Amino acid sequence: MNGPDVAPERIHALVVGVERYRAGHLWDLPGPAQDALRFRDWLLARGVPEDNVLLCLGALPGPSAAVPHLPADYATVRDLAVQRLSAVDGDLLWVWWGGHGVLDKDESLRLLTADAGTDDKRNLHLPSLLRRLAGDALPGFSRQIMVVDACQIFEEEYDFHDTLPTDLLPAGQRNQVHDQAVLLSASRGQRAGNDPVRGTGLFSDCVLRVLETFPDAAPDADPVFDSALRRFTEVTGKTGQHPYVLRERTGRGRETLRPPAPRRASPAPAVVPPVSARQRLINVLLGYSVLLGREARQTLVSLLETRRVERMPRGDNPRGDLSNIVLTLAEPPSELWLLHEAVITLDPDETRAAELAAAIDAFARPRSPDSHGPTG
Numbered sequence: 001m002n003g004p005d006v007a008p009e010r011i012h013a014l015v016v017g018v019e020r021y022r023a024g025h026l027w028d029l030p031g032p033a034q035d036a037l038r039f040r041d042w043l044l045a046r047g048v049p050e051d052n053v054l055l056c057l058g059a060l061p062g063p064s065a066a067v068p069h070l071p072a073d074y075a076t077v078r079d080l081a082v083q084r085l086s087a088v089d090g091d092l093l094w095v096w097w098g099g100h101g102v103l104d105k106d107e108s109l110r111l112l113t114a115d116a117g118t119d120d121k122r123n124l125h126l127p128s129l130l131r132r133l134a135g136d137a138l139p140g141f142s143r144q145i146m147v148v149d150a151c152q153i154f155e156e157e158y159d160f161h162d163t164l165p166t167d168l169l170p171a172g173q174r175n176q177v178h179d180q181a182v183l184l185s186a187s188r189g190q191r192a193g194n195d196p197v198r199g200t201g202l203f204s205d206c207v208l209r210v211l212e213t214f215p216d217a218a219p220d221a222d223p224v225f226d227s228a229l230r231r232f233t234e235v236t237g238k239t240g241q242h243p244y245v246l247r248e249r250t251g252r253g254r255e256t257l258r259p260p261a262p263r264r265a266s267p268a269p270a271v272v273p274p275v276s277a278r279q280r281l282i283n284v285l286l287g288y289s290v291l292l293g294r295e296a297r298q299t300l301v302s303l304l305e306t307r308r309v310e311r312m313p314r315g316d317n318p319r320g321d322l323s324n325i326v327l328t329l330a331e332p333p334s335e336l337w338l339l340h341e342a343v344i345t346l347d348p349d350e351t352r353a354a355e356l357a358a359a360i361d362a363f364a365r366p367r368s369p370d371s372h373g374p375t376g
Contacts, residue, residue, distance in 0.1 A: 006218035008049070008216075008217060008218075009052070011043070011090065012054070012141070013043055013093070013095070014054045014081065015095075016036060016096065017033035017037070017059070017096075017098045018032055018098065018099030019031065019060045020058045020060050021117070022114065027100065029100060029196075030196040030199045031194050031198075033057045034200060035208065036057060036064075037055075037067060040053050042208065046215070047216075047217065052090075056080070057069040058073075072113055073113050074113040075115075081124075081129060081133075081169060082137075082170060085141070086138055089139075093140075093143070094146070094147075095147070095148075097111055097148045098201055098204055099111060099112060099149075100151065101148070101150025102153055109126040109150070109152055110126070111148070118161070118162070119162055120165065121165065125166075125167065128168040128169040130146075130248060132171050134174070134178045137171065138172070142177055142178055144179065147183045147207055148182065149203045149207075150185065150376060151191045151376035152190055152192075153189065181222075181225065181248075182245070182247065183221075183224075183228065185201065185243050186243065190241050193357065193361045194376050195357040195361075197340050202354055202358060203241070203243055205354075206228050206232040210224060228243070229245075235350070235354045277359070278327075280359050280362065280363070281356075284352075285356070287352070288346075291318065291343070291346070300325070300343065300346060303341075303342035303346075304325075304329070304338050304339065306338055326363075337360060340353070
């Protein structure tokens with residue numbers, strides 16, 4: 001999405017990070033508010049006026065909750081998208097969103113807002129937001145860049161007791177004025193990994209680190225997206241999460257890029273059983289050379305802040321030891337994140353830490369939002 005240089009004062013942003021939901025603490029998602037603040041700080045550091053950044057947070061207790069912001073409830077976000085942005089004169093619009101998401105039965109991504117509860121899952125219908133921003137209801141902002149870090153798990157997987165509300169944003173008339181580029185953190189049916197220990201989305205962190213290499217707040221979307229996708233693959237490896245670009249270029253006709261269809265595997269001489277989430281986690285742990293020695297594993301156990309360490313027998317076999325540690329901490333699964341914190345204390349390598357976080361997320365994630373909350 002090429003275009004002329006844009007003055008910082010002509011750049012505006014809608015920045016949303018939702019960590020806390022009306023549904024209760026089982027839906028807590030540490031990270032999106034902090035990621036939203038990091039993106040806001042990136043904009044401000046490049047000269048974008050603070051008044052141009054519409055910051056909406058549903059933050060857990062911590063530093064991010066103390067920063068002045070608007071609430072991230074549905075009414076506020078809808079008013080900003082429908083009323084506030086339509087009254088603003090600007091050239092480039094950024095939209096940043098982090099929080100829980102679900103793919104409904106009509107294949108539309110729903111972004112849950114902070115006032116979502118188990119009885120009324122308030123949400124922003126992403127396709128209707130894109131239509132709103134691409135039509136004549138938004139007279140300015142010929143360039144639009146959006147980054148969304150949220151799951152696209154199928155609605156039926158969550159076995160919701162109550163259906164999703166069907167509110168859509170008014171769209172206005174179509175025109176050929178706006179160029180949109182949208183980067184999504186996960187493909188159809190996938191979860192978006194989150195690292196609650198570091199308080200960041202795995203994908204958001206990659207995008208933010210890439211943005212730091214760009215000197216101004218109006219870069220061409222293509223190199224940003226390409227670099228972010230490449231970095232995500234390098235950092236996380238094969239996590240089963242595949243970000244992709246959904247691009248709408250209404251100014252030059254419609255162009256939609258979706259993830260390629262999975263390639264059919266060549267016939268194998270023998271059936272190879274898939275690696276379970278537990279096996280994957282143990283394999284990742286075995287990849288840490290620091291954990292191969294018995295004394296190092298004893299140190300690892302001593303770093304775990306749980307009384308369950310009393311039930312962890314230790315021996316000379318690394319795989320056996322680490323299997324015992326994983327199985328013991330998996331009661332409940334949330335304690336596996338104590339293992340992540342202990343391991344990165346012994347080996348702070350960020351690439352390994354992200355791979356470990358993804359493996360823990362795959363093994364420990366809850367299944368039903370009504371009882372445990374969404375996972376991303």
